[in-house]
Amino acid sequence: MKPTFTFELDRRNYVKRRESFDLEYKQSFQGGDNLLKYAKTLVGMANNKGGQIIFGIKDSPHLPIGILSRRWHETDPKKIDRIIREYFSQEIQWTAEILEFDGKDFGQITVLEAENKPLICKKNKDGLLREGAIYYRYRAETKEIEYSELRTVLDKENEKERLMWMQHIQKIAQIGPQNVSLFDTYKGEISVGNGRILLDKSIVDKLNFIKKGKFVESDEEGLPTLRLIGDIEGLVEPSVVMESDKLFPLLSTDLKERLELNSYEIQCIISKLKIKENNKYHTEISLGKKSQIHKYSEALIPLIERMLLRPDFMKECREEYGKKQKEKIKTTRSKKRK
Structure with missing residues (x-):
C-alpha cells in the first residue's frame, strides 16, 4: 500500500507551500543529465539541513498533477546512488518512494542533513557540475556556496x-x-602498548564503570592483555559505545550467503575493491601471533551489490585476482630457489 500524502491547497487547488531551502517541486521525473541535477540538489540540501524533492507538481502555478510517465517507476534508485558516489566526496543518506494524494501518484526523494560537511564535487560534468565546487541549497535554488x-x-x-x-x-x-589507554568506541577496542583488545558485546553491555581491573604482562601468546574482574561499573558511558558486532558483524561466510557467491568469488571481489585497506568495511581481529579473523560491516553488502550490476565486474575481479595469485606463487618459488 502506498503512503498517503497531503498537500495544503488554496481555493484554486494550488499548493500553498512554496519551494524553499528544504523543498523543491518538479513536474516530471526525467533521466539523462537530469539525474545529475537531482543529485546536485540533494547534495546541496545535505550541505544545509536536508530536504526533499517532490515530483508531480506543475510549475507556475504549483498544481498537483501527479507523475504521468513511467520513468520514475523504471529508474533504479541505484543509478542515482552511483552518480552521487561518482561525482561527490561522500555518500549521503536518502530515500525514494511513491506517495499518493487525491488518487494520483507523486515521487518523493528525501535526503538527510550530512553528518560531515561540506560535501564537495569531485569532477566536472558538461557545465552541470564543477570539480571542487560545494553546492548549497538556498531558498528555492541550489548553487555554489557563498562565503x-x-x-x-x-x-x-x-x-x-x-x-x-x-x-x-x-x-x-x-x-x-x-x-590512560586508548579506548576506540567506534570499534570497541582498547589499545594497550602495542596490543589490542576487542571488547565483546557481552562486556560492552556492562560497561558503566570499571570496578576492578588488573593489567597482565602477557597471555600465552605473549600479547598484552587486560583481565576484567567482577561486575564492571563506572568509567565509560555505555551510550557512546558502539558494539563491535554491530559495526563489523559479517564473516566471509555471511558475505557468501547474503550475496549468493562462492568463496573464491568473495576473495576476488575483496581483493579488487581493496576492502581490507578500508576501515569502513573491514576490521582484523588478532587471536594470537599468527591467527586473525576478518570481519566486515553491513555497508559492504550494498557496495558489492552495486558493483555486481556492472556486466563485466565479476569477470574483472576473477582475472585480476588470478594474476595476483600467479605472481604470488611465482615470487614464492623464486625465493625458495634462492
Whole structure:
C-alpha cells in the first residue's frame, strides 16, 4: 500500500507551500543529465539541513498533477546512488518512494542533513557540475556556496570537533595521563602498548564503570592483555559505545550467503575493491601471533551489490585476482630457489 500524502491547497487547488531551502517541486521525473541535477540538489540540501524533492507538481502555478510517465517507476534508485558516489566526496543518506494524494501518484526523494560537511564535487560534468565546487541549497535554488554560508558550515564542524576534544581532555585530566589507554568506541577496542583488545558485546553491555581491573604482562601468546574482574561499573558511558558486532558483524561466510557467491568469488571481489585497506568495511581481529579473523560491516553488502550490476565486474575481479595469485606463487618459488 502506498503512503498517503497531503498537500495544503488554496481555493484554486494550488499548493500553498512554496519551494524553499528544504523543498523543491518538479513536474516530471526525467533521466539523462537530469539525474545529475537531482543529485546536485540533494547534495546541496545535505550541505544545509536536508530536504526533499517532490515530483508531480506543475510549475507556475504549483498544481498537483501527479507523475504521468513511467520513468520514475523504471529508474533504479541505484543509478542515482552511483552518480552521487561518482561525482561527490561522500555518500549521503536518502530515500525514494511513491506517495499518493487525491488518487494520483507523486515521487518523493528525501535526503538527510550530512553528518560531515561540506560535501564537495569531485569532477566536472558538461557545465552541470564543477570539480571542487560545494553546492548549497538556498531558498528555492541550489548553487555554489557563498562565503557566509561556507564560514558557518566550517565553524560548526570545527565546534563539533572542539567539543569532542574538550570532553576527552577533561576525562584524561581526571584520570591522569599516565593511567590512560586508548579506548576506540567506534570499534570497541582498547589499545594497550602495542596490543589490542576487542571488547565483546557481552562486556560492552556492562560497561558503566570499571570496578576492578588488573593489567597482565602477557597471555600465552605473549600479547598484552587486560583481565576484567567482577561486575564492571563506572568509567565509560555505555551510550557512546558502539558494539563491535554491530559495526563489523559479517564473516566471509555471511558475505557468501547474503550475496549468493562462492568463496573464491568473495576473495576476488575483496581483493579488487581493496576492502581490507578500508576501515569502513573491514576490521582484523588478532587471536594470537599468527591467527586473525576478518570481519566486515553491513555497508559492504550494498557496495558489492552495486558493483555486481556492472556486466563485466565479476569477470574483472576473477582475472585480476588470478594474476595476483600467479605472481604470488611465482615470487614464492623464486625465493625458495634462492
